[in-house]
Amino acid sequence: MTGAVAVALVASACGGGSGGSGGSSAGASGRGPITYVQGKDNAGLLAPQVARWNAAHPTEKVTAKEQSDKADQQHDDLVQHFQAKDPSYDVVAVDVVWTAEFAAKGWLTPLTGKLALPTTGFLAPTVKAATYNKTLYAAPTSSDGAMLYYRSDLVKTPPKTIDEMWSMCSIAKKNGMDCFAGQFAKYEGGTCNATEWMNAYGAKVVDDAGKPTVDSPEAAKGLQVLADHYKNGDIPKQAITYQEEQSRQSFEDGKLLFLRNWPYVYNLASTDKSSKVIGKFAVAPLPGVSGPGTSTLGGHMAGISAFSKNKATALDFLKFLTSPEEQKTNMEKGSLAPVLESIYTDPALVSKYPYLPVLKESITNAVSRPVTPFYPAVSQAIQENFFAAIQGQKTPQAAVKDMQAAMQSAGS
Amino acid sequence: MSAVAQSTRGSTKGKPPKERGLHAGQGRQGLLLVAPTLVFLAIIIIYPLLRAIYLSFQKDEGLDPATKLFVSGGSAGLSNYTHWLLQKCGNVDCPPGTIGALFYDALWVTLFFTAVSVIIEVLLGIWFAMIMNRDFKGRGLVRAAILIPWAIPTAVTAKLWYFIFAYDGIANRLLGGVGISPRLWTSDPWSAKFAIIIADVWKTTPFMALLILAGLQLIPGDVYEAAQIDGASKWQTFVRITLPLVKVPLMVAVLFRTLDVLRIYDLPAILTQGAGGTTSLSMLVINQIRQGGFNNASALSTLVFLLIAFTAFLFIRFGGADVIQRPPSSKKKKDQEPAVGNPVAANATSMGA
Helix, strand or coil: CHHHHHHHHHHHCCCCCCCCCCCCCCCCCCCCCEEEEECCCCCCCHHHHHHHHHHHCCCCCEEEEECCCCHHHHHHHHHHHHHCCCCCCCEEEEEHHHHHHHHHCCCECCCCHHHCCCCCCECHHHHHHCEECCEECCEEEEEECCEEEEECCCCCCCCCEHHHHHHCHHHHHHCCCEEEECCCCCCHHHHHHHHHHHHHCCCCCECCCCCECCCCHHHHHHHHHHHHHHHCCCCCHHHHHCCHHHHHHHHHCCCEEEEEECCHHHHHHHHCCCCCCCCCEEEECCEECCCECCCECEEEEEEEECCCCCHHHHHHHHHHHCCHHHHHHHHHHHCCECCEHHHHCCHHHHHHCCCHHHHHHHHHCCECCCCCCCHHHHHHHHHHHHHHHHCCCCCHHHHHHHHHHHHHHHCC | CHHHHHHHHHHCCCCCHHHCCCCCCCHHHHHHHHHHHHHHHHHHHHHHHHHHHHHCCECCCEEECCCCEEECCCECCCHHHHHHHCCEECCEECCECECHHHHHHHHHHHHHHHHHHHHHHHHHHHHHHHHHHCCCCCHHHHHHHHHHHHHCCHHHHHHHHHHHCCCCCHHHHHHHHCCCCCCCCCCCHHHHHHHHHHHHHHHHHHHHHHHHHHHHHCCCHHHHHHHHHCCCCHHHHHHHHHHHHHHHHHHHHHHHHHHHHHCCCHHHHHHCCCCCCCCCHHHHHHHHHHCCCHHHHHHHHHHHHHHHHHHHHHHHHHCCCCCCCCCHHHCCCCCCCCCCHHHHHHHHHHHHC
16 A cells, blocks of 8 residues: 555656656756755765865855765655756766666756767776767766775785686685675675676677677576585675675675675775774785686766756866866775776875776776666666576576576566 | 534434434534545545556556657556566566566565464464563563564664674574574575564564553453353463453454555565565565656556455454444444453554554
8 A cells, every 4th residue: 555655656756758858958058056966975075075166166056965875765866856857956976877777768968069078088988888879978977896805914916817716715714714705695786796707707798789698608607607616615605695895894804815895995994993904905806717807887977967957067067076186086085986097097196095006907897787778677687597596596597598588578 | 513413413303213322413514524534535545546556557668769768658558467467578478587577476475474474473462462461570661671672663673683684693693502504594585584574573573462462451350250260271261251352452453464564665675685585565566666667566556455455354354353443323233342342443543553
């Protein structure tokens, strides 16, 4: 009953039908105060950032609105405002995987013509992830790539290939710890990890035209390797309950030799009072089959709402967010991976943050998750079948076959 | 005012005398008095309900292959219902990994949760209520202690048990103490189901106990005295006297709990996030909304509504869960409930709300 009511309330908000070409360039020259909406700012970056802009643009002030810290809730909040064609959301922060959906619904303004955003100097995968139907719909503001954290006190040279990594599991066994873990719970992180393993063996989840191509021997091989090493204990049993935080905890407690995780772990693991691995770990690119592997691309971008009245100001704000100064501040104060190539090669920064070159390699090699308006359904298809395959409830061959079928049915 | 009263009095004139009495002549005035409430309910309940049912016959937005933009779908006929009930995704059977394919799993697991946790809660609830009903030193303290879990919000309860059931959490340490190897409480199919049932029972048994206690307290002591004089055993006293006399509040409690579990969302959503086959029907509705299938989700929530409405009907019609206090004139003969039954039921309704 409550369910029915909730659906009706949400759905009736879109009674007018929100499809079509909302993304016109109406208001392209509009200037004036705007609102910037993003998820919860845990690092305290947002207020000073907006203050810097407001000091320089007294007639085009930006008001910041923070959403919750849960991605699902941020998504729901944006969808509700877009469906109501609310002009009070001008610039919105968008997770990389939402771009295609919002663009296809006509909710984001294409960054073309008068509103074109120059993208030279950006890391290529971040621009690709912001592009839908050959049109740029958002400005990448932060990126993310996975890295391999390893215990440098126990492993002298980090493994370059996956097989090399498994062969080092004997070190873990000798020290009474677990060998390798990523995030294998049934949630979005599981999708990131699963695609990384399938990509590592040469699979493509979708082809360049966006058609699912995951039903391949390569994809099955990636899942097979994971399932095998889950079964033989190289991956601990509890890893299928791990999200980012649980796996970080295990690594910081000194219980894990190799950890696949995002860059945010670096600062925490070297500063947390409870961390038992301070000074005892380092990072390397994810291992691949014969060289560095491919990470899944994470991160956020900022788009201009199709219903914004002051799009010219909004575009200037996008340029401000992606300026080298702001990118650098975000990196130093909040560990957000920059989207500009120049920052990764700044010698002063590299000496201060030794993981930067590894991170750059991770992001430039990164593969973005399928860019599709049906992303949630695609992610669900991957999660469900990956979760069944790693636990051995399904053969990897059957899992990729079902993944393919489920992804195809999502688009119909 | 007086005109109304007069006319209502007039209208009852021709009716048989048994209609007269305490409730005679209240018809129109009563209607006027409840009218604002009825209008209010129509706006906040009936309209959304009808709207949801209407939407469930509309297609969801689809992608126009030429522009790659979404266009609205038009009429869907019954396809949103066949999607769930017959597992049809377009022209093919829903492949594993789609939300549609999870429907029957979600239905069975929801019914499983309902059956198992309500049975356990009834048994524990009666037991707790009998304890609380006795006279002993520190009874107030025991009552308060039993009630604490019910006072904690479900989301907090779920997070609490999430930590207890973590791989290196208390549950596994206790099991380790008696030599049982640790379980994956939030991922392993059977463990995850029982993790949810354990947390649900922990949280809601107090509610059950409270309603049953209210019933127990209204049983006059001389009934038991008489039973004692007749030489009834403890078991006979329980089965022949206590159970029949608490039947109405008990059935009301069971009804509320059953409906609650049938629409359970927060506990599995936080505790297991649906891992290990613990996605409930309500979670499926939300997942479908998140994937943009609003109209399709309306069909699913209509199905959930029908399931819940049907269950409630069965309980009230055949189970004796009489949540509405009937006026004496319309009381049926077959109702052999004691006079104490109905006030308790009315009391319970206001508590459950």
